[in-house]
Amino acid sequence: MVLRIGVVGGGQLARMMIPAAIELGIELRVLAESGGMSAALAATAVGDYTDVDTVLAFAREVDALTFDHEHVPQDVLRALEAEGIAVRPGADALRYAQDKLLMREKLSELGLPVPDWARVTEPADLDAFIAAHGGSAVVKTPRGGYDGKGVKVVRSAGEVAEWFAAAAEDGRDGALLVEELVDFRRELAQQVARRPSGELAVWPVVETVQVGGVCSEVIAPAPKSAGKLADVAEQIAVTIAEGLGVTGMLAVELFETSDDRLLVNELAMRPHNSGHWSMDGAVTGQFEQHLRAVLDLPLGSTAMPQPWAVMVNILGGPEEGGLDDRYASAMEEHPGVKVHNYGKAPRPGRKVGHLNASGDDLDAVVYEARAAAAHFQG
Amino acid sequence: MVLRIGVVGGGQLARMMIPAAIELGIELRVLAESGGMSAALAATAVGDYTDVDTVLAFAREVDALTFDHEHVPQDVLRALEAEGIAVRPGADALRYAQDKLLMREKLSELGLPVPDWARVTEPADLDAFIAAHGGSAVVKTPRGGYDGKGVKVVRSAGEVAEWFAAAAEDGRDGALLVEELVDFRRELAQQVARRPSGELAVWPVVETVQVGGVCSEVIAPAPKSAGKLADVAEQIAVTIAEGLGVTGMLAVELFETSDDRLLVNELAMRPHNSGHWSMDGAVTGQFEQHLRAVLDLPLGSTAMPQPWAVMVNILGGPEEGGLDDRYASAMEEHPGVKVHNYGKAPRPGRKVGHLNASGDDLDAVVYEARAAAAHFQG
Structure with missing residues (x-):
């Protein structure tokens, strides 16, 4: 069979x-x-x-x-x-990935740490939230946003007048999500896989670097995360996976605040950009694990053979031709880097591939991954 | 493009x-x-x-x-x-992989260490070779043999009378290859990749364990091979790759003799079973390297992220169903092992997949790989 x-x-x-x-x-x-x-x-x-x-x-x-x-x-x-x-994941779980308002309600219900948030249907309510949170806030459309789309930092409700209008027109309840602008030190992500029969597997928490709302770089594990920080991140992800009934891969994007808290930012119920490092940096990568999880097979080891793994996205790619036009120079200078080419036509800002590097020395690994990625930029 | x-x-x-x-x-x-x-x-x-x-x-x-x-x-x-x-490799190089007599002649010409050998067309010549080499020898058909087929240890020419007859009938020169029965301590294999433009990449020399002429297990690197042994193996493989003009992957199977010499046994000009460990045990596995080499792209690092890697073949497989019928138990008990399933119907003795394990402690890695493989046997 x-x-x-x-x-x-x-x-x-x-x-x-x-x-x-x-x-x-x-x-x-x-x-x-x-x-x-x-x-x-x-x-x-x-x-x-x-x-x-x-x-x-x-x-x-x-x-x-x-x-x-x-x-x-x-x-x-x-x-x-x-x-x-x-x-896998099922309809009940996917609702929370499809609707950020539902997600915020559910996470609050589970007692998980989230930014201050509110459901707003009227510009006046949004302005009140903004006033109560230092004069600015993040507005999100509950549905359809990704990679920074459908997310806007505003100082007044007038800046998202069109979003209110669109929300009112879509036949649903016309609500937007507003969240406090979190004073964060850095962004983290926690990957977890869960089988229908309940087994869980977690990777180390990672640091993610976003540029313009798009993931640019991931460091695994997140530097200086050993101990309590890692335990809290893991516990949050496990609580979400179990509480929302997720099967397969779950990525939890987190803010590490300036006052040392972790707050849940976004969820993805699938393999996620923040987990691509695991393809070469862990015994079991997120794609293999996802397949095992959705078939309810025992999960693989998430151990890292080397202390550090760094992923850098390739955005845009060469103006002409494909990534492979740059292979000769990139591979010549960086024989230890793993290239992942998505086979997509390059376009400005489009994710067309990523690179992974691993090793003992974090600075050297970061340099290697960035230097290799530079061969494919522009 | x-x-x-x-x-x-x-x-x-x-x-x-x-x-x-x-x-x-x-x-x-x-x-x-x-x-x-x-x-x-x-x-x-x-x-x-x-x-x-x-x-x-x-x-x-x-x-x-x-x-x-x-x-x-x-x-x-x-x-x-x-x-x-x-x-890639070209016709000139492939001749030596297709004809073991040509291969022996060429390696001898390159001054490489090989078992004593002779080209025999008459039973009397074979009996003379046997008598001169302690009463037994290995006879090989120059073409078409693999995995122990076309290879026979004999004490007299009468045991391969049919092979002489077949060789005489095939329209070629009717010759068989005879080699001394090497008194070896163990078998090794050396993988090397070569680009048309000349760049070479070598992995550590590995120990291969054969059962009934079929590769059963590979340990990378070969235990106690650091230093001179590894240097000699590498030099032999590089000399062959360059001397025969191989492009892509080359596997050189070697005997380590009881008196501490390395002798070339067989060649394969392609990814080879003795290199499967590199898929999970080296930064660049032999299949990726082969693709890079045949396209004349720069070769990848052959470094091992962990000290030891062990491959065990899955022969035969479960009598009924496929390998995946055994995934639940194998993955449950061995979460760190990498399974490679060839998608072939199981048959006694048929290679239907292999497993790789890696780690710091050789005994533990060997145990892990063998124990996981046992889930798929019979």
Whole structure:
């Protein structure tokens, strides 16, 4: 019996599941949005993931269904589950990844540390929140945002007048999420995998560096995180994975505040950019672990063979040609760096690949990863 | 420009090139012998690799052509090269992998240490060789042998009468290869990669354990090999790679004799079972390195992140079902072991996968790999 996993979405996360599936002899099938996507090699179907019949037909042939993104509508997810399909993560869990207001409510209910937040439907309520929080705040659309989109720092409700209008028009409750602007020292991320039968596996907490709202660099483990900080991050992620019933990979983005607290920023219920370092920096990378978790197989070791691992994203890429036009120089100068190419056409700001480096000396590893990435920029 | 590599042959070696190709954004195309083979995911053509037109049509669309095996006939290889196709390794080099008599002649000419050997066309010559070498010898058919097939230890020429007859009938010169039975302490293997432009990369020399002529276990690096032994092994492999003009991966199987010499046993001009440990035990595994080498890209680091890596083959596999029927128990008890499943139906003695383990303590790593493999036996 060959195990079969279906992945909805053909982006780079689906693509990076393919090597892990090949090594484990798992048949990976991808329902891609269109032809020629990152995960095209495993695309067995092309179709609309918001169409129940399309997703059902795809999902009936697999042992477990999982996702490249969190955008499959709840009614589709519910229809799959009604047919007994193993949806991982399930519809109940995915609600919290799909709606940031629901997520904030649930995390508060679980007693987890989050930034001050409020559900606002009126500009006046937003202005009141801003006034109560030092004159500025972060407004988020509850749905559809990623990589800094749908997130805006404002000093008055007038700056998001269009968002209020759009929220009121979308047939839902017209609410936006507002959060305090956290005075943070740095951003962290905690990866955890959870099987349906309950087993959990955590990697070390990592430091993430964002530029313009987009992840640029990840250091594993987060420097100076050993001890209490790591324990708290792990406990938060485990509480979320269990409390929200997540199966597969969960990434918890955290703020480390200037007064030494950890606050939950965002969640992702899938392999996440902040975990790409694990592909080369841990015994079991997040993509292999995700496949094991969604099939309810025992999870792999998350130990790091070397003390430090650093990931640097390749954004944009060379103006002409592909990343491979720069392989000769990058590989010549950096023989120890691992290149991951998403097979996407370069565009300014687009994530087209990433690099991983590992070693004993953090400064040297950071230098190596950044210097190698520089070969692919612009 | 997406780089394209064509692989002739759809076995597990082609299969294990796919993950490396995905990560580097290389388009891998496979010319498989039939449908449903190990490398089926990348199979873009099914056809006869001994047919010039079939292979030519396949090879015209790729940047470099390489192989899952060494059986493509010389006339096919020459026709490809005459068209300017980048054949890696080339026809000149592959001759020595295809004909053990030619190989022995060439290695002797290069001054490399080999077992005493002779070309024999008559039973009387073989009996004379046996008498001169202590009453027994190893007879090999110059072509077509692998994994212990076409290799026989004999005490008299009568034991290979059929081989003489077959050699005389095959339209070639009717010769067999005879070699002294080497009094060896253990078997080693040395992997080296070579680019067409000359760059070389060597991994540490490894110890290989054969059972019934089939590789069972590999320990990297070979215990007690640091220093002179490693230097000699490396120098032998480099001399062969350069002397025979090999491009891509070369595996040199060596005898370590009881009187402390290294003798060359066999060669393989492709990724080889003795190098599978490098997939998880070295910064750059042999499959990624092979792809880089055949495209003439700079080679990756062969450093080992951890002191020891051990590979154990999975032979036969469970009588019913596939390897994945045993994942639950194997993964539960051995979370740090990396499983590589070739997607082949189990058959007694057939290589259906392998496992890698790594760590600081050799005894513990050997135990781990063997104990995990035991879950898949029988």
